[in-house]
Amino acid sequence: MPRPYHHGSLHGALLEAAERILRRDGIGALTLRSVAREAGVSHASPAHHFRDFAELLSALAAVGFTRLRDRMAAEAATVRRGGGARRRGLGRGYVAFARENPNLFLLMFRSDQLDRMHAGLVAAREAAFALLAGENPDTTRLLAATARWSLVHGLSLLAIDGRLQSIASRTALSDEQILDAVLSADAGRRPAPAPAPTW
Amino acid sequence: MPRPYHHGSLHGALLEAAERILRRDGIGALTLRSVAREAGVSHASPAHHFRDFAELLSALAAVGFTRLRDRMAAEAATVRRGGGARRRGLGRGYVAFARENPNLFLLMFRSDQLDRMHAGLVAAREAAFALLAGENPDTTRLLAATARWSLVHGLSLLAIDGRLQSIASRTALSDEQILDAVLSADAGRRPAPAPAPTW
DNA sequence: ACTCCAATCCAGACAGTGTCAGGATGCGGA
DNA sequence: TCCGCATCCTGACACTGTCTGGATTGGAGT
Structure with missing residues (x-):
């Protein structure tokens, strides 16, 4: 048939x-x-x-961002206590998603070939970021979420490229331990106080 | 002629x-x-x-990494005091390079199309990283440098994609102020103590 | 029930890509 | 001087994304 x-x-x-x-x-x-x-x-x-090949890729990247959000939420849900432990869980979920879907992750952040104005893409990406920043975040929260996103994103790239393992090989630690150490150090600190506006 | x-x-x-x-x-x-x-x-x-087009791109990326290193060193040289101020200078130089050479920066980290085993590329990249980690770094220094690299790398990506400005637009701060705030918060804190090996 | 129309899909063509093969050119060492 | 061989060119190949024109068909309107 x-x-x-x-x-x-x-x-x-x-x-x-x-x-x-x-x-x-x-x-x-x-x-x-x-x-x-x-x-x-x-x-x-x-x-x-799909109008373009870029639009197909952008739609696929949007799927990736909703999955990334789900993965972060799932990992954060495994911890009971809130605060630093929850933030560490989100970060762990972020890196876990990157390692579980390396190609999809790289696609999501390849700036060329992607239509950066694609509606579904920006919506899915902002939804993922909102999970780190919380609801109606003030300046301080936004800064802290930005730093956290930057940190876990960079860590994910290092992990995917195997550079984390190459660093680990020079130490007595596994790459998993390095991840936990960096994430714990980040989740435990207080965000920087926002500087006063200059006007 | x-x-x-x-x-x-x-x-x-x-x-x-x-x-x-x-x-x-x-x-x-x-x-x-x-x-x-x-x-x-x-x-x-x-x-x-160049054997491949990938090899040409990798050679170009290697040039980029040496320039990145120079840019970081130049920015760090503008501060007199060492320690946190110097680290903040390195981070500022990293982000500055990314903003001044966005396309080259993206090329340097586009994992596909690049030959990740290219000798000159890995050498130039490690040289740049060594600037953050110092000479003969122990585990603690290596962890701290990794976290710092991750942070400034993620920040650079946000800055290039304009997402830093989109975040800044929701606050009363300019993107430059956000950068300084995040970098200052990072440079001022102590790295996490390395967990003991498990064996 | 019948008709059409618009959405869907296919076959073919076009310019552009990276790579390979085979011939032209000329620099440097013998 | 002369000749090997690195350098460079022309041409071809299998791809790519996109466009055009025609075939097919599900479903809405009568």
Whole structure:
């Protein structure tokens, strides 16, 4: 029984195919035509569901950000006490997501090829950031969340590139221990007091 | 007077041409053929100086890392007192380099398309990192340097993507003030004590 | 129930990419 | 002087993303 001429839900199928390729063959193999092949349609069909290849990638990145948010929330939910422990859990979830989905993570932050104005992408990214900053954050909270995001993001990149392990090999610690040490040091400190406006 | 058949020093000329394109037209315009055109040679000539296009990009990234190191050193040299002020200077230099050379900075950290085993690249990168970690760093110093690198790297990405400004727009601070606040908070704190090995 | 129309999908073509093969050129050592 | 070989060029190949034009079909309106 052959596949019907009209796929029915090609939009989602293309995203799933793209993620499958990303996970199986890496970023280098992720092309518009390979996605179409993986989904079993002609190479021009995606144009009816995504204006650009950049739009397809941006939609995939948006999926990644919602998953990142979920992963952080799940990890934070494992701790009972709030405050520093919860923040450390969020950070651990961030890095865990990056290590579990390295290719997707890299795709999410590759500035070129992505449409940075893509509506779903910016929404999903802000939602993820909001998890670190809390609701209606004031300046101090926003600063602290920014520093935390920067820290875990940089750590994730180091971990993905294997540079964390190369650092660990020079010490008596495993990369996991380094992660915990850095995250604990960050979660335990107080954010910097906001400088007074200059006007 | 036409250009002689043999260029003489095409290796360096290609790197300069690539950086010119990167600065003028962005990462999307940086292709092997465009570099060859910019240098005024045929599209197959670069193959005699760079095995791959990835090798050319890696060599360019290596140049970027030495410049990054120089930029950090220059900024740190402007402060008289050592310790926290110097570390803050290094971080400021890091972010400054990223903002002054956004495309080159993004190229340096684009994991795909780059040959991560490229000898010159890893050497230049480690040299830059060594500036943050100091000479013969012990575990504690290495951890602190890792955290610092992560922080300033994440901050640089936020700054380049304009997300730092979008955060600043929600506060009463300029992005410069946010940068200084985060960097000061980081430079002032003590690194986490290294956990004891588990064996 | 019938008709159409618009959404969906396909086949083909186009310029541009990185890489490889084969021939031209000329510099430097013998 | 002469000749090897690094350097450079032209041409080709299999890809890529995007565009055009035609085939198919589900579903809304009559």
